[in-house]
Amino acid sequence: MTVIATENLSKRFPRVTALDGLTLDIGPGVTGLVGANGAGKSTLIKILLGLSPASEGSASVLGLDVAAGSDTAATIRERVGYMPEHDCLPPDVSATEFVVHMARMSGLPATAARERTADTLRHVGLYEERYRPIGGYSTGMKQRVKLAQALVHDPQLVFLDEPTNGLDPVGRDDMLGLIRRVHADFGISVLVTSHLLGELERTCDHVVVIDGGRLLRSSSTSDFTQSxxxxxxxxxxxxxxxxxxxxxxxxxxxxxxxxxxxxxxxxxxxxxxxxxxxxxxxxxxxxxxxxxxxxxRHRIAEIFRDDDTLPASNQAGTQASTPTTASTSATTPATDPAGSPHAL
Amino acid sequence: MPSDAPATGSPGSTGSTGSTGDSGTTAATDVIHDIGYRHYDGPRLGRGYARRSLFTQSLRAAYGLGRSAKSKVPPALLFGIMCLVALILVAVAIGTGMDELPLEYTDYAIYLQPVIFLFIAAQAPVSVSRDLRFRTVPLYFSRPVERLDYVSAKYAAMASALFVLTATPLLILYVGALLAKLDFTDQTKGFAQGLVSAALLSLLFAGIGLAIAALTPRRGFGVAAVIAAFTVPFGAVSALQGIAWEQDNLGAIGWFALFSPIGLIDNVQSTFLGATPATASPEPVDPSTAAGTAALLVALALAAGCFLFLLRRYRKAGL
The missing domain is CATH 3.30.70.100 (Alpha-Beta Plaits)
Structure with a gap:
């Protein structure tokens, strides 16, 4: 089954080409979308949500063509969730009130909206604090609220745009674990973007690497990182x-x-x-x-070294940052308990 | 994280408890049961329902309902003033046994215009600036809600909030007038005219207020700009009308009124709704029918223009 498919998808702005002939076929599971800033990740999500028309090519989400008209687009948006990269929470309402409102905006009746909100907030790990105004939350808690509003209407697919942004290493691990559960326990497919390659190899079943709006590589994580x-x-x-x-x-x-x-x-x-x-x-x-x-293990980052010749025609400015991200990812904590850093 | 569950595509795995996160599931004898993730298979009511929900939520929010105690104060205060004045007028009318109300229904909004200005200036930014400032707008547009739904719900909510503000005191006046056994036909006609005028005012003011508030994500700027948009033209038009009176150019007075929001309402109700014009001249000067018709057209065009502007504004803010 195909969850997301794009065919020769291009998006051109007057000065920038954000996507350049991207052809993808993404199945169920957790899929990582990796690329440097400006590689076209957010543009792709916008097109998949039906919020921005593609310049060329076609895309479908859950088997529905994103360009098939406003009714189809509404159906798609009813079945997918979206967690934006940026802050999107009003500080003066509680997490409960906010998520209930967002559930109703997805079409859930009032009672169902309240029940689903309580369930979802518990699943993302917000308990007593959910009755307090969001303004007083830590970054980690805010990220959980953002995730909760994307899941509250029980979508079949969620787009998570940089969900680990701004989190400390522990918060980042918690979020990655949560993302893993979204698929493993909730049965919801996930498209998660990140510019930190190391993060995704532990979380995703499948990784798609794009750069300068082109597909660099798409394969399952086990292919990338033979242990x-x-x-x-x-x-x-x-x-x-x-x-x-x-x-x-x-x-x-x-x-x-x-x-x-x-x-x-x-x-x-x-x-x-x-x-x-x-x-x-x-x-x-x-x-x-x-x-x-x-x-x-072998790092996803290394594929950039393998494929040096391939993306030589990249759009300006994006490739410079990939070596940096590769080295950043080296702080991945060990899975062995004895491996946690401690001085003797 | 150890990959504990290999990509099971099966959505119904409700019995499985996650190995992470949920406290209480690991203690074997604990009574807390993790019922796991439950899927939602109830109805999804779609765009129309979402639009109505957004309308209700925004209308309630305009009066501070469902928001903090602090944000209930300004709207409650202004609404209280609007009603209190009407109650006093009714009390006076009944107490002194007048044979008509101390003022016409259509005059009410004109006399209390500062209160209406303050209300729209305080509440329009609440309605639209918050979503822009905290970048909540993309969360709406990633749902079945579309731009047209969002803008029309917000617009209708603000217009309804203003209508509640301007029509409630008229209702108080009307009920009071009937209690005072004033002429039923006269009062009903006056009340109906007042309601029509209040509806037009609500539509126009909501549009202007929201359009200006949507320009800036900063609430403070929004409040100041909305107040300025209503009071500055009013002051300027009043001055011009005064000059026109001095120069005995009475025809110009009605035309000048086209340049201020409250002047438009005044012109329309003076021409079509039997109101006494509230021009800035020692004596009321009726606008010509042409000026009245023009005022009606300008008011409707302005309201429509504000609506279209809001639609455009949210095209950019979409994601």
Missing amino acids: TATLAVEVTDTGAHPDGTATLRKALAGAGLEITADGRLLYVQAEGDDTYDVVRDAVAGLGLGLVRMEQR
């Missing part, structure tokens, strides 16, 4: 071991592990769960501080 189970380890120096990294490397090599170094980072080939213990014991034995130990 080779590499551990990244970083340690501090101590008085006894002025070069902690080198010392540890020697110690681990002595324990029979395969190691490559990248500056202060050591990449250890993990043979199994034992490897974590070996590394931990080695670090503790040497009395070094363990800055980080995290699972490392």
